[in-house]
Amino acid sequence: MAEATYDPDNIFAKILRGEFPSHRVYEDDAVVAFMDAMPQGPGHTLVVPKAPSRNLLDADPATLGPLFTVVQKVALAIKRAFGADGVTILQFNEPASGQTVYHLHVHVIPRFEGIPLKPHSGGREKPEVLAASAEKIRAALDD
Numbered sequence: 001m002a003e004a005t006y007d008p009d010n011i012f013a014k015i016l017r018g019e020f021p022s023h024r025v026y027e028d029d030a031v032v033a034f035m036d037a038m039p040q041g042p043g044h045t046l047v048v049p050k051a052p053s054r055n056l057l058d059a060d061p062a063t064l065g066p067l068f069t070v071v072q073k074v075a076l077a078i079k080r081a082f083g084a085d086g087v088t089i090l091q092f093n094e095p096a097s098g099q100t101v102y103h104l105h106v107h108v109i110p111r112f113e114g115i116p117l118k119p120h121s122g123g124r125e126k127p128e129v130l131a132a133s134a135e136k137i138r139a140a141l142d143d
Contacts, residue, residue: 004102006052012103016050023127023134026074026141030066033074035130036107040117043082043110043133047071054102055093063104071106073141081140084110088117 007013014020016032025045026033036044049067053059075087090107092099109117 004054006054006058007102008052010101010103012046012048012101012105013052016048023130025077025134025137026070028066028070030063031070033070033108035125035134037124037130038120038122039109039125039130040107040120041109041111041115042129043078043084043137045074045078045108045137047074047106047108049104053104055099055104056091057093059104067104067106071108074137075108077137077140077143078108078110080143081136082110085113086111 011020015022015034022034022037024032024034026047030051031047031049033045033047036046047067047070049059049063051060051063053063056064071089075089078084079087088107088109088111090109091105111117
């Protein structure tokens, strides 16, 4: 099987370039965090490195430290912002794992006792709901 290559026209690359709208909650020189448009729960956020890579398997190791530093920062802010009991961190690699967007990304989802995640149905959340969630997370990042 031939090794797949990075597609610079994937949706996350377009979001990083500002060609597709997103509700950003965090950005630095290496990483951007924004609301998942098809969330599995309130506050579902994606953390994405700016460096192009399909997934964890082909990422430059130098990308991973800054990425996971921000994953932790965002997870702590999300837990505070939503009063969550915990946080689920998900990361998928290649189709067999469930990866559907081929730009390395990490899902950060607040979790609440007794409430299951919604299925990843492809249904888009209302922009005003995403904007309100993003604002809550940004405020918690400033705490």
